[in-house]
Amino acid sequence: MTKDIKNPPIDRIDGRLKVTGGANYFADFELPNTAYCVLVGSEIAKGSITSLDTKKAQGAPGVLGVFTHQNMPPIPGLDAPVGGEADGPAPKQKTEETYRILSSPKILFDGQPIAIVVADTFERATYAASLVKATYTKQAARTDLHKHVAEGIAPKGAEGGNYLRGKADAYQSAPVTLEANYTIPIEVHNPMELHGILAHWTGPANLMIYAKTQGVNATQQAMAEAFKIDPKNIHVHTEFMGGGFGMGLRTWPQETAVVAIAKKIGRPLKLVMNRSQMFTLVGHRPTTVQTINMGADQDGKLVGLAHAATAETASYEDFTEATVNMTKFMYACPNVSTRYRIVRLDRSVPIWMRGPGEATGAFALESAMDEMAHKLNLDPIEFRLRNYTETDPEHNRPYSSKHLKEAYQRGAEAIGWSNRKNEPGSQRDGNWLVGYGMSTGVFSAFRWEASARVLLKADGSLTVQSAVTDIGPGTGTALTMVAHNVLAVPVSRIKVEYGDTSLPKAPTQGGSAIVSAVGSAVFDACTSIKQTLIELATKNGGPLTGRQADELTLTDGMLSVEKEPGKKVSVSELMKANNLTVIDKTKESKGGPELGKYSMYSFSVHFVQVRVNPLTGVVRVSKAVSVADSGRIVSPKTAASQMIGGVAGGIGMALTEEATIDHRFGRFVNNNLADYHVAVHADVPAIETIMIDKPDPIINPMGAKGMGEIALVGFAGAVANAVFNATGQRVRDLPITPDKLL
Ligand code: MOS
Numbered sequence: 196m197t198k199d200i201k202n203p204p205i206d207r208i209d210g211r212l213k214v215t216g217g218a219n220y221f222a223d224f225e226l227p228n229t230a231y232c233v234l235v236g237s238e239i240a241k242g243s244i245t246s247l248d249t250k251k252a253q254g255a256p257g258v259l260g261v262f263t264h265q266n267m268p269p270i271p272g273l274d275a276p277v278g279g280e281a282d283g284p285a286p287k288q289k290t291e292e293t294y295r296i297l298s299s300p301k302i303l304f305d306g307q308p309i310a311i312v313v314a315d316t317f318e319r320a321t322y323a324a325s326l327v328k329a330t331y332t333k334q335a336a337r338t339d340l341h342k343h344v345a346e347g348i349a350p351k352g353a354e355g356g357n358y359l360r361g362k363a364d365a366y367q368s369a370p371v372t373l374e375a376n377y378t379i380p381i382e383v384h385n386p387m388e389l390h391g392i393l394a395h396w397t398g399p400a401n402l403m404i405y406a407k408t409q410g411v412n413a414t415q416q417a418m419a420e421a422f423k424i425d426p427k428n429i430h431v432h433t434e435f436m437g438g439g440f441g442m443g444l445r446t447w448p449q450e451t452a453v454v455a456i457a458k459k460i461g462r463p464l465k466l467v468m469n470r471s472q473m474f475t476l477v478g479h480r481p482t483t484v485q486t487i488n489m490g491a492d493q494d495g496k497l498v499g500l501a502h503a504a505t506a507e508t509a510s511y512e513d514f515t516e517a518t519v520n521m522t523k524f525m526y527a528c529p530n531v532s533t534r535y536r537i538v539r540l541d542r543s544v545p546i547w548m549r550g551p552g553e554a555t556g557a558f559a560l561e562s563a564m565d566e567m568a569h570k571l572n573l574d575p576i577e578f579r580l581r582n583y584t585e586t587d588p589e590h591n592r593p594y595s596s597k598h599l600k601e602a603y604q605r606g607a608e609a610i611g612w613s614n615r616k617n618e619p620g621s622q623r624d625g626n627w628l629v630g631y632g633m634s635t636g637v638f639s640a641f642r643w644e645a646s647a648r649v650l651l652k653a654d655g656s657l658t659v660q661s662a663v664t665d666i667g668p669g670t671g672t673a674l675t676m677v678a679h680n681v682l683a684v685p686v687s688r689i690k691v692e693y694g695d696t697s698l699p700k701a702p703t704q705g706g707s708a709i710v711s712a713v714g715s716a717v718f719d720a721c722t723s724i725k726q727t728l729i730e731l732a733t734k735n736g737g738p739l740t741g742r743q744a745d746e747l748t749l750t751d752g753m754l755s756v757e758k759e760p761g762k763k764v765s766v767s768e769l770m771k772a773n774n775l776t777v778i779d780k781t782k783e784s785k786g787g788p789e790l791g792k793y794s795m796y797s798f799s800v801h802f803v804q805v806r807v808n809p810l811t812g813v814v815r816v817s818k819a820v821s822v823a824d825s826g827r828i829v830s831p832k833t834a835a836s837q838m839i840g841g842v843a844g845g846i847g848m849a850l851t852e853e854a855t856i857d858h859r860f861g862r863f864v865n866n867n868l869a870d871y872h873v874a875v876h877a878d879v880p881a882i883e884t885i886m887i888d889k890p891d892p893i894i895n896p897m898g899a900k901g902m903g904e905i906a907l908v909g910f911a912g913a914v915a916n917a918v919f920n921a922t923g924q925r926v927r928d929l930p931i932t933p934d935k936l937l
Pocket of ligand 1: 440441548
């Protein structure tokens with residue numbers, strides 16, 4: 196079904212709305228009589244509240260209520276602890292500990308909400324919140340993973356346990372060996388848009404929610420379970436989102452609490468969290484320590500590989516991610532073992548963030564590959580090619596598609612890899628040391644169940660509908676292209692409606708899966724419309740009677756017979772002749788069992804050139820080239836933008852991003868955007884993106900694999916490798932701040 200054509204780049208369909216303020220984010224919605232709430236957070240990381248004085252707050256102007264564990268309205272479905280199914284599809288398991296918002300004086304992490312203050316304006320709620328005073332009984336809090344690595348436990352669930360292929364210790368006896376430890380700090384999603392919710396009970400069991408969620412259906416389901424009402428009576432709207440990066444992949448306890456309080460006070464209720472709360476209450480990338488053991492022979496063939504990772508989680512939930520998975524299948528190596536552990540700390544729970552798991556794991560594996568290449572005196576690309584695999588060694592099955600060799604080659608050309616000197620520290624540009632580095636990235640390519648409705652009107656316009664939300668990558672634009680490619684309706688006549696539970700059900704936007712999932716449903720619905728048109732044209736008495744479907748082409752609103760010039764009928768005439776004002780098709784789509792015969796991944800390669808100032812230790816990424824092997828590129832412009840965004844995130848991960856805890860108090864010291872440094876324009880050079888753009892013949896009818904995550908996965912390793920090439924200094928502890936190079 197896949198046509199071997201390159202798609203034209205079209206502008207983002209929502210671009211104008213976004214840059215003119217026409218796009219409404221959850222907090223932009225105004226409902227009459229709305230009240231506002233502000234969270235008050237715990238000042239200790241572990242212990243319990245001994246006294247809570249809310250009198251002053253209650254008496255402050257405009258205050259409608261102060262809710263604490265003493266008077267919190269019930270949340271019927273939260274008899275199952277938060278972290279249960281009511282939270283949507285998050286990667287977590289319950290522990291023996293329970294965190295239920297405002298349900299007991301127990302404190303499990305710093306910043307845990309101890310009160311929610313409601314007032315008639317946001318400013319009055321903020322002031323009243325400052326009047327809530329608490330005293331505590333403190334217990335010693337364990338917040339530093341580095342002190343507790345030995346306490347790691349094997350989690351239940353998909354990421355738990357150990358993996359072994361061949362012999363676990365084969366690396367030890369290899370001619371060339373390497374052992375190295377890599378660490379990453381807490382990183383925080385920090386989208387520009389703050390998190391929160393606007394909840395409005397439109398009836399005793401009817402709810403309207405404007406949320407900051409990556410999945411409106413998931414939020415609908417979570418609220419249905421929490422409040423024991425029919426999901427059909429819950430309407431969730433999230434058309435626009437000012438960045439998600441993973442933080443919106445679940446419904447958070449404070450959102451549920453706001454819904455409960457809105458019911459109690461009988462008014463619409465809005466919560467917009469502040470920036471420091473964004474560090475604590477909506478997840479983060481967990482601190483992770485990793486060890487790689489690698490053995491190779493003198494020819495540069497891997498003999499053995501072992502990858503162990505330990506990450507933090509909360510006391511009350513086991514969060515896991517696929518940190519060590521890449522090591523199992525990335526390279527041809529007969530002996531591979533991996534081990535993944537988590538440590539429960541007195542911290543709030545992590546959540547998936549930008550290339551979750553793989554981004555952490557790739558930093559370790561791809562740094563180690565660079566270190567080994569150096570030991571072997573091999574070019575890092577050559578070393579990877581010597582261990583290249585055309586089939587998945589973990590599952591012993593083919594990849595659905597893999598064009599990584601071409602990606603290495605094209606990226607190398609674009610960055611000017613031939614200018615790289617194998618000898619570290621041997622290239623200068625004035626006072627700056629210059630180095631080149633590269634790294635591979637990978638992420639699972641998914642195809643989840645999704646549905647879509649497509650309506651073709653007799654005037655030639657097309658409407659595409661799906662509940663899927665767009666966290667920023669340009670989902671509507673990609674779906675426009677999918678529809679355009681099947682029905683040849685001009686892009687300007689296609690309208691995409693999304694981000695609302697009134698539309699056909701769709702999965703949560705995450706895991707780089709949406710073009711594959713929802714795109715397939717749109718493709719199927721459009722294909723069904725096309726079949727209807729063909730049937731109308733070729734039936735007895737139809738204008739193209741007797742022709743076979745494969746003799747017909749559909750272009751510019753015309754069905755024509757390829758071999759008979761002039762023999763054609765316009766789609767609108769055809770519809771009018773059959774008294775049709777609209778052809779309306781809804782399709783559910785999911786992959787068939789044949790997908791299970793393949794390993795499906797998107798691949799990327801990142802190349803960077805860095806300049807390092809030997810006097811100050813400052814690292815500048817001076818050039819970046821990112822190559823995506825993610826199947827057919829459906830929307831080239833938004834795809835390139837995603838890659839650029841990934842590189843910006845990657846520069847932050849590599850050089851600046853670190854949320855620091857003062858472990859004496861278990862609290863962040865840089866929980867704001869002035870002190871937590873995301874990459875800004877001055878940090879980001881012109882970025883070249885290259886799309887291999889070869890359709891995957893297996894995954895879906897568009898041949899498109901995901902691309903959001905691979906834009907980031909691996910990038911930090913490429914920077915670390917370039918810094919080594921520039922300076923001879925190997926930094927295994929992110930971020931690579933100047934102090935680590937002096
Ligand atoms: Mo992504 S971390 O699946 O939003």
